[in-house]
Amino acid sequence: EAGVAQSPRYKIIEKRQSVAFWCNPISGHATLYWYQQILGQGPKLLIQFQNNGVVDDSQLPKDRFSAERLKGVDSTLKIQPAKLEDSAVYLCASSPWDRGVEQYFGPGTRLTVT
Amino acid sequence: QKEVEQDPGPLSVPEGAIVSLNCTYSNSAFQYFMWYRQYSRKGPELLMYTYSSGNKEDGRFTAQVDKSSKYISLFIRDSQPSDSATYLCAMSAISNQFYFGTGTSLTVIP
Numbered sequence: 520e521a522g523v524a525q526s527p528r529y530k531i532i533e534k535r536q537s538v539a540f541w542c543n544p545i546s547g548h549a550t551l552y553w554y555q556q557i558l559g560q561g562p563k564l565l566i567q568f569q570n571n572g573v574v575d576d577s578q579l580p581k582d583r584f585s586a587e588r589l590k591g592v593d594s595t596l597k598i599q600p601a602k603l604e605d606s607a608v609y610l611c612a613s614s615p616w617d618r619g620v621e622q623y624f625g626p627g628t629r630l631t632v633t
Numbered sequence: 634q635k636e637v638e639q640d641p642g643p644l645s646v647p648e649g650a651i652v653s654l655n656c657t658y659s660n661s662a663f664q665y666f667m668w669y670r671q672y673s674r675k676g677p678e679l680l681m682y683t684y685s686s687g688n689k690e691d692g693r694f695t696a697q698v699d700k701s702s703k704y705i706s707l708f709i710r711d712s713q714p715s716d717s718a719t720y721l722c723a724m725s726a727i728s729n730q731f732y733f734g735t736g737t738s739l740t741v742i743p
Contacts, residue, residue, distance in 0.1 A: 523676070559641070561721050561733025562677065575730060610676055620665045620725065624676030 521545065523625030525611050531631045537599035540628045544592070544613030550574075551588055552622060553596050554610040562610055568594065569616065601632045636660055639722055639734025648743050652709040656722035656734045659703065663724040663732075666698050668707045671719045671736065680707070680720075712741045 524543040532538050544551050549570050554562035565584065567575040570591040579586070583602070588594040598605055608627040615621065639656045646652055654668075665684055669677035683689045686700045695708040705724075709716055719736040 559735065561637075561639075561723070561735050562731075563733070564730055567730070612676075620667060620682050621679060622731065623679065624669075626674075626676045629674075 523611055523613055523623055525609075525625040525628055527628055528626065529629050529631075531633065532601055534603055534632050535600040537597065538601055538630065539595050539597045540609050540611075540630075542594045542596070542611030542625060544594070544611070545623055547615070548613035548623075549591070549616035550614045550619060551594050552612040552614075553586055553594070554612065554624075556608045556610055556627070558607070565596070598630075601630075603632050606630055606632045636732040637722065637724055637734045640737055641735050643738040643740065645740045645742060646712055648712060648714060648741055650712050650741075652712050652716070652739060652741075654707040654709075654720050654722075654737050654739070656705050656724075657703055658705075658724055658732075660724070660726070660732070661700075661703070662726040664727065665725045666696070666705050667723040667725075667731070668694075668696055669721040669723060669733075670716075671721055673718075677721055714741045714743050717741050 551568045553565045556562040565579045566586045568588040571588045586596045610627045612622040612624045637658050667682040668680045671677045686698045689696045693710045697706045717740045719738050721736045722734040723731045725731050
């Protein structure tokens with residue numbers, strides 16, 4: 520079974536630029552999550568999708584971050600404009616709809632904002 | 634007060650030692666308790682999870698939950714150099730929103 524795929528793996532941008540990350544979850548997983556992991560910290564949930572609907576986006580900075588999950592499969596997370604404090608690893612995870620505790624993570628995208 | 638507290642270490646042990654990793658929490662609504670392993674520049678990998686209190690064993694790994702003390706532990710027996718990684722605890726209530734600890738960095742010395 521293929522795991523969660525993410526791209527790009529690394530991205531360096533200047534502040535005030537925009538950036539987008541892509542995630543392809545495990546086949547058949549209805550729930551998809553985006554996390555932000557700052558160096559030395561645990562992952563923090565940004566947004567959770569169930570199929571193509573948003574379940575929880577309470578910690579998403581909506582003035583600069585947006586996410587979508589078209590057709591309930593792939594998802595993109597966008598930051599516009601980026602700030603220095605957005606430098607982090609952005610992790611995508613997925614889980615079966617009825618086993619949310621079994622979250623499987625992708626390798627992440629390491630973002631550096633200069 | 635943070636929802637989940639975890640000693641960041643670093644923790645260094647000789648090969649074959651028993652490792653004890655711990656987390657404390659403040660939210661009594663947490664019902665699911667997870668342990669993840671994260672190698673450098675990789676995503677977290679689910680090791681095991683428990684529901685409510687009690688113990689769960691999987692090979693060399695044992696997870697313990699003490700809800701009365703709001704304290705969870707992961708024990709690694711016969712530790713191997715390949716166990717060297719950062720170990721993250723995570724917890725959730727029914728909502729499935731995970732609250733992660735900061736992670737404990739473990740090095741097993743051959």
